[in-house]
Amino acid sequence: DIQMTQSPSALSASVGDRVTITCRASQSISRWLAWYQQKPGKAPKLLIYEASTLEGGVPSRFSGSGSGTEFTLTISSLQPDDFATYYCQQYDTYSTFGQGTKVEI
């Protein structure tokens, strides 16, 4: 099975900060990676797919990059609505989620 490891598990940041979350795959997944945002008590929301394609309606301050085994999600200027938990998901072979990164104030 492909394991997905996110880092950090949690981070503290302020409004306006640039935030970067990393997701590493245990083997190459090409660019078959998605990022989701989840707020407490809510379903996940798709942000990015195919490593760097922004889902419609998602603010442009979110961006994704990477290929192979290392990927990043960047929030260029953190907004109050962005405090949430973020998950990566590989869909190259079966499907696996990372353990999540909680972005806190």
Add this chain to the structure above:
Amino acid sequence: EVHLVESGGGLVQPGGSLRLSCAASGFTFSSFAMYWVRQAPGKGLEWVSTISGSGGSTSYAVSVKGRFTVSRDTSKNTLYLQMKSLRAEDTAVYYCAKTTAVTALYWYCDLWGRGTLVTVSP
């Protein structure tokens, strides 16, 4: 408007069975692969199962293989998850999710339901 609404969750004893349903609306249900994803209390997301648009192909996580069965009824626009031999570690919110995959079995999910809670406890 596109919607997914799960139902069927509840409290069940260890070893028991439960069937979850997911009613879909606002899109051509038979065109896309569908996922079940679960989230144990305070934990992360775990992929559970996938079914192709036609229903002809299915896949399961190792943790549920042989105990859970995914199916779909395109006439009712409904996705199902039959769960048996339930264990305490199956306690979670179960989400159904739509992919944009027409032919692939594994894909990203662009639409999620609100989830239904399954609690396995004596």
